[in-house]
Amino acid sequence: MENTISKRPTIVDIARVAGVTPKTVSRALNDAPHVSEKVRQKVKEAAAALDYHPNIAAQSLIARRSYLIGLTYERPSPSYVVELQNGALSRLEAGRYRLVVLPFSQVTSRQEELGKLLLRAGLDGVLLAPPACDQPLLLDMLDRQKLPYARITPHSELDRGLVVTMDEVAAGEAVAAHLLTLGHRRVAIILGDPSHAASIGRMDGYRRAFEKAGIAIDQDLVVTGDFTFDVGYRVALELLRRTPRPTAILAQNDDMAVAAMAAARELGLAVPQDVSVAGFDNSEVSRTAWPQLTTVNQPVREMAWDAADRLIAALDGESEPQEPRRRDHAHELLVRASTVPPPA
Known part of the structure; x- marks a missing residue:
């Protein structure tokens, strides 16, 4: 008598075809120890023949785990968010973990609220992007509740948790030095959100470049753009209407640079002939803008992939005890058509 196979095959169906117990099927499909290679291969062949796909929810109930990885960030530029999510998703794509995206505003003043949200979400672990990665109260809450986390580009307590970072001070210095080497002296600076440590780090880099060149930063040309296009546009108009106007604008992300x-075009100015512009991040908008934008390549996608990979390895017990908790990624200055020497 032929075995009856349900419309959606289960491990019981695989067990019947392979001639083993359902428990053995479960262990073989999850690559658990104490299953011979011959039996493991037999089970996987039966699963393939039946076109079996594991039920994540059922696995979660059995293992008492959610297989959910959280990703939290605060309203930065849309292009940054896309790179961040794509990096994490590309690591999770072929595995059993799924990504839960948890945007959260005003993180600095609402650390406890964010912590409660993350702890209630039933996550196995969480990826903390700026500025959440630098909030000590939040980290304390996660540590107390033993919720594993990986921090993307933190600036403080770099020995805490799994850390994936980049030297933003050095990156800021590189792009500022580029404008100074071209001969610009009246350089306007559009800062990001002052509550983000990245904004402080990049500004420290700018200062270092100006100090090495023996040039003072004109504080009247330093304004806050909040990392957004709309605010960046408004403050850039104000800067470019000044007399004398700046010959270059240094923006702390690509959205504000674009x-x-x-704003320059609105005022009838040509980029880069009348004013040079440089950004930060190497996001998609920097490559599609015309002229293409000089910027710093911050490998956001690669860092998010790395953070997710290290977090999953820790959750699955695959991390080596001697493996460093921190991993640094390199930046790269990308000189494109938006920066030239100042007009004569």
């Missing part, structure tokens, strides 16, 4: 280019 906004400055749009």
Whole structure:
């Protein structure tokens, strides 16, 4: 008599075809120890023949785990968010873990609220992007509840948790030095959100470049753009209406840099002939803008992939005890058509 196979095959169906117990099927499909290679292969062949796909929810109930990885960030530029999510998703794509995206505003003043949200979400672990990665109260809450986390580009307590970072001070210095080497002296600076440690780090890099060049930063040309296009556009208009106007604009992300280019065109100015513009991040908008934007390549996608990979390895017990908790990624200055020497 033929075995009856349900419409959606289960491990019981695989067990019947392979001639083993359902428990053995479960262990073989999850690559658990104490299953011979011959039996493991037999089970996997039966699963393939039946076109079996594991039920994540059922696995979660059995293992008492959710297989959910959280990703939390605060309203940065849309292009940054896309790179961040794509990096994490590309690591999780072929595995059993799924990504839960948890945007959260005003993290600095609402650390406890964010912590409660993450702890209630039933996550196995969480990826903390700026500024959440630098909030001590939040980290304390996660540590007390033993919720594993990986931090993407933190600036403080770098020995805490799994850390994936980049030297933003050195990156800021590189792009500022580029403008100074071209001969610019009246350089306007559009800062990001002052509550983000990245904004402080990049500004420290700018200062280092100006100090090495023996040039003072004109504080009247330093304004806050909040990492957004709209605010960046408004403050860039104000800067470019000044007399004498700046010959270059240094923006702390690409969205604000592209906004400055749009503001220049609004005033009848040509980029880069009348004013040079440089950004930060090497996001998609920097490559599609015209002219293409000089920027710093911050490998956001690669860092998010790395953070997710290290977190999963820790959750699955695959991390080596001697493996460093911190991993640094390199930046790269990308000189494109938006920066030239100042007009004569």
